[in-house]
Amino acid sequence: MQQKIVSWLRRNLQYRDYLPNLDWFILVPYLLLSGIGIVMVFSSSSDYVIMRNVSPVSYLMKQAFFVILGLFIVAAFYIIKLDVLKSMQKILICIVVLIIALLYLLFAGHSVNGASAWINVGFFNIQPVEFAKFILIWYLAYFFSHREHEIAQADLKNLGRNLVRPGIIVGLIMFLAILQPDIGGTSILAAITLVLVFTSGARFLYGFSFSAIGFALVGAGFMYLQKLPIHASSGYQYRRLMAFVHPFALAGTDGKQLVNSYYAINNGGWFGVGLGNSIQKRGYLPAPYTDFIISITAEELGLIAVIIILALVYFLAARIILVGMRARDSFSALFCIGVGAMIMVQTTINIGGISGILPITGVTFPFVSYGGSSILVLVMSIGVALNVSATEKGIQKQRKQKMNKG
Numbered sequence: 014m015q016q017k018i019v020s021w022l023r024r025n026l027q028y029r030d031y032l033p034n035l036d037w038f039i040l041v042p043y044l045l046l047s048g049i050g051i052v053m054v055f056s057s058s059s060d061y062v063i064m065r066n067v068s069p070v071s072y073l074m075k076q077a078f079f080v081i082l083g084l085f086i087v088a089a090f091y092i093i094k095l096d097v098l099k100s101m102q103k104i105l106i107c108i109v110v111l112i113i114a115l116l117y118l119l120f121a122g123h124s125v126n127g128a129s130a131w132i133n134v135g136f137f138n139i140q141p142v143e144f145a146k147f148i149l150i151w152y153l154a155y156f157f158s159h160r161e162h163e164i165a166q167a168d169l170k171n172l173g174r175n176l177v178r179p180g181i182i183v184g185l186i187m188f189l190a191i192l193q194p195d196i197g198g199t200s201i202l203a204a205i206t207l208v209l210v211f212t213s214g215a216r217f218l219y220g221f222s223f224s225a226i227g228f229a230l231v232g233a234g235f236m237y238l239q240k241l242p243i244h245a246s247s248g249y250q251y252r253r254l255m256a257f258v259h260p261f262a263l264a265g266t267d268g269k270q271l272v273n274s275y276y277a278i279n280n281g282g283w284f285g286v287g288l289g290n291s292i293q294k295r296g297y298l299p300a301p302y303t304d305f306i307i308s309i310t311a312e313e314l315g316l317i318a319v320i321i322i323l324a325l326v327y328f329l330a331a332r333i334i335l336v337g338m339r340a341r342d343s344f345s346a347l348f349c350i351g352v353g354a355m356i357m358v359q360t361t362i363n364i365g366g367i368s369g370i371l372p373i374t375g376v377t378f379p380f381v382s383y384g385g386s387s388i389l390v391l392v393m394s395i396g397v398a399l400n401v402s403a404t405e406k407g408i409q410k411q412r413k414q415k416m417n418k419g
Contacts (some may be wrong), residue, residue: 017412034403042329043395046380047080049322054383056288057309058302060295072302072383079385080354081390090396095404097345104155109149114141115189135404142198143386147393150351157414158344197374199360208354209347273298274305274367277312285315302383304375308367326379330356345401352394
């Protein structure tokens with residue numbers, strides 16, 4: 014038994030100088046954002062849960078648990094060999110499990126705010142669409158890296174052979190996501206797909222055709238929703254759109270979230286009213302510790318703090334994309350570009366929603382908002398990005414050593 018464990022470790026773990034090869038430009042922003050998330054989840058949730066006769070530290074403990082668990086997950090994905098991820102068998106198993114979970118949600122999902130997008134497992138709710146982001150990046154990075162020469166030279170004759178299967182898989186995942194309905198999650202999946210398709214080296218015709226298949230299935234899902242007036246959440250999504258267009262006219266009902274977000278941001282000014290002193294979190298802004306946590310942050314810490322947080326997130330995303338652009342391995346490159354795009358798009362959609370620039374879609378703010386599923390997906394992504402960066406540093410060191418010897 015011991016020999017089998019040792020053998021498995023040798024096959025799947027890479028041995029190198031872990032600390033010297035760490036990318037601090039990824040690790041430090043991630044740790045800072047996670048720390049800010051713990052503080053702000055506690056501050057934004059304590060009054061909210063006290064009014065519901067729940068312990069004021071309940072969400073703090075859960076968030077801290079997932080952040081600490083996340084550190085171990087980051088370490089695990091940092092030390093494994095990248096070749097472990099280059100397995101279509103593993104990817105297909107994850108895709109099948111994801112599709113089963115998304116189908117389960119249609120019939121027995123836990124409904125929150127009009128969307129049946131959660132599977133209740135007791136301690137927390139699993140959100141499959143969050144895991145779909147990681148799986149989609151993983152699958153597309155593998156597919157495009159293994160077909161890059163065929164795709165780059167693809168013509169109309171062999172376009173279908175390289176197009177149909179991945180287009181259907183990606184389209185099916187987005188189709189099931191929008192049926193929850195989760196428009197925010199589907200938008201992020203669509204953006205990830207577009208970024209990876211058009212950075213894979215594919216010709217424009219291929220990229221356009223691939224995207225068309227996926228978006229056709231998403232459009233079919235959206236049209237299907239419109240024919241189901243009895244679907245509780247379809248009306249909810251329409252009301253959210255109306256609240257975006259006329260927030261103050263609907264301030265007493267569906268526009269309440271956006272209007273109170275405006276009040277929170279305005280009340281905070283440049284420097285905030287002080288940590289823990291938010292007014293809007295005391296029953297005015299529903300679930301302030303999730304997708305509207307930046308509104309509470311703006312009220313308590315001010316716009317300067319929000320700008321710093323945004324700078325950290327966008328810097329982190331840009332750094333991961335840069336690591337991908339410098340990577341010599343196409344799988345690693347596409348994976349990092351996909352992760353950077355995911356973080357960047359998710360942040361933009363969240364900020365757009367709380368500021369009234371975009372419709373509210375329930376998208377959380379990366380690393381800061383409360384949410385176990387979101388944290389787990391983000392830390393897996395950070396672990397892979399750190400792994401790619403360290404691998405590239407190791408290759409560069411080896412080349413320098415060979416040059417010095419030569």
